[in-house]
Amino acid sequence: MARQARYSVGPAALVAAAFIGPGTVVTATLAGANFGYALLWALVFSVLATMVLQEMAARLGVVTQQGLGENIRAAITRPVLRWLAVALVLAAIVVGNSVYQGGNLTGASLGISDLIGSDQARGLTPLALGILAGIILWIGSYRLIERVLIGLVALMSVAFIATFILTRPDWGPLLTGLFIPSLPVGSILTVVALIGTTVVPYNLFLHASSAAQRWQSADQLPAARRDLLIAIPVGGLISVAIVATAASAFFGRAVSLEGAADLGQSLHPLFGDAATWFMATGLFAAGISSAMTAPLASAYALSGVLGYPRDLKSWPFRLTWLAILIIGITIASLGIRPVSVIWFAQVANGLLLPIIALFLLWVCNQPRLGSYRNSMSQNLLGGVVCLIAVGLGLRSLASAFGWLG
Known part of the structure; x- marks a missing residue:
């Protein structure tokens, strides 16, 4: 048993599968195409920030044997505040994922x-x-x-890293970009976007609930942390490979990239069929993995805050993810561009991310966690990440309301 736990990969892989979706592929590609290797440090930071928050979420799930939604419901006793929390989760997680689900299925279809x-x-x-x-x-x-x-994370890893190798990166600028922060002119919003595609609120619900299902005792926390230390950096490595591929292939060249549909075909004249196939395979894996995790996370979140059982076979759980899946299929099949709904989801997500991040920091300091409460260093790191989450939330709201110009 100890040997199995030592090499276990589990719930954190769901998190990696969730944040490497078609939107991340496009964001990372545009970052590399427009700014070369200069913004790779933002991915290093985002992976570290993600690990801080996801460790808290996993610890919360394992120790309390409840998901984040259940913990929110238990911690907020006033009916008005509780229903406000339910409304935010419904708006940002459920409605937002319903819209983004169309992009997930579209990305997989393009692949x-x-x-x-x-x-x-x-x-x-x-x-x-x-x-x-x-x-x-x-x-x-x-x-x-x-x-x-x-399996899909493994497929993404092979596909995107193989594409990265085929495009023959320039290792000097790549290493500089990883370890020396810089902000080229016009890059600030791209930096925020790179961080925002990795540090996302619905993954906190997904990780807490899935960790509670995978591990039943606080004694198993070391296994949960090893899982985190393996899977999240792998997801970060995939993002780095995509940025570096785009930097090698498109930076400084007159290539027009507008979305996921352009990626594989744009590589063909430069690096041949193999690069196109690997990129297409990675895009398919990214799309189908996110198409599974987005409905799953939404069902965990809504069931938790409403007090329904966290049972994958229960009807409330199934109806939640089924509704999101049907909406996503409709959007992707008909080519609908629900701009107003995306705007609404962006506003709600901008509000929810800092609230959930701050809630995590607060609940992980509660006496009922005993010796598993946050240490001083964890609080310090969590505080920094929460400040970043507030900044991301403000940026999301500013973008939605057109305050960024």
């Missing part, structure tokens, strides 16, 4: 289109992929979901 070299099946592909994700979630086996997502 398949590039792999088979045809756009003819693109209209039906989101439906097929949505049904595939739905079948896996409907079975209701946490271990099955975990193994599928670990």
